[in-house]
Amino acid sequence: MFKLEAVKCKKCGSGLLVELNDKITYCTSCGSGFEFINDEMVDIEINFAAASFRDEGELIYKPFWFIKTHIDILERTNTGGFISKMFGKDQDASFDLIFYIPAFQCPLESLKYLAQSFTAKNPVASPQKFNTKLTGFVYGKEDAKKLCEFILISFEAEKSDTMKTFSYRIDFKSFEILGVPFYKKANNVLKDGVLGIEYQDKQ
Numbered sequence: 001m002f003k004l005e006a007v008k009c010k011k012c013g014s015g016l017l018v019e020l021n022d023k024i025t026y027c028t029s030c031g032s033g034f035e036f037i038n039d040e041m042v043d044i045e046i047n048f049a050a051a052s053f054r055d056e057g058e059l060i061y062k063p064f065w066f067i068k069t070h071i072d073i074l075e076r077t078n079t080g081g082f083i084s085k086m087f088g089k090d091q092d093a094s095f096d097l098i099f100y101i102p103a104f105q106c107p108l109e110s111l112k113y114l115a116q117s118f119t120a121k122n123p124v125a126s127p128q129k130f131n132t133k134l135t136g137f138v139y140g141k142e143d144a145k146k147l148c149e150f151i152l153i154s155f156e157a158e159k160s161d162t163m164k165t166f167s168y169r170i171d172f173k174s175f176e177i178l179g180v181p182f183y184k185k186a187n188n189v190l191k192d193g194v195l196g197i198e199y200q201d202k203q
């Protein structure tokens with residue numbers, strides 16, 4: 001189902017194909033990205049991750065929020081939590097973290113696992129401009145911010161039954177979109193082409 005709107009790239013004037021319900025669009029002519037906010041086209045940086053392995057199935061690109069932050073851990077009562085193991089930080093740590101938050105519809109457990117795995121491994125050091133399209137963008141910036149907090153807390157909480165206090169501050173520095181390759185398998189299974197995580201799309 002296509003809604004063929006007469007949308008033109010604000011930067012280069014190329015015609016853009018916009019599907020019904022698309023909330024972002026990427027100009028394959030010049031690499032500009034736009035987010036539709038109240039029918040306005042607002043600039044947003046869009047880049048892509050290269051697949052790190054080949055697999056069977058059609059290759060498609062799904063959008064993640066790629067969010068650069070600075071985190072200050074203000075207080076926590078337990079030690080040995082996942083954050084200190086993962087980042088080698090002491091109590092009262094202060095560090096930069098890039099969150100990878102799926103912006104497409106997928107089951108909550110899968111969304112959480114994808115976000116945790118990609119954020120912990122930071123596997124896309126240098127995203128690139130690709131001549132391809134992105135489909136299925138549904139979660140906006142405010143949703144993404146809440147998911148960043150959820151993921152940060154889950155990093156700390158999951159390895160510890162004893163967490164009593166955990167206070168932090170997240171400074172959101174930039175919001176970009178990252179297209180991540182997925183292989184479409186049989187039975188609605190999707191497998192990402194960077195870390196190889198599979199999930200079943202219920203749709």
Ligand SMILES: [Zn+2]
Nearest residue numbers: 009012027030
């Ligand atoms: Zn353009």
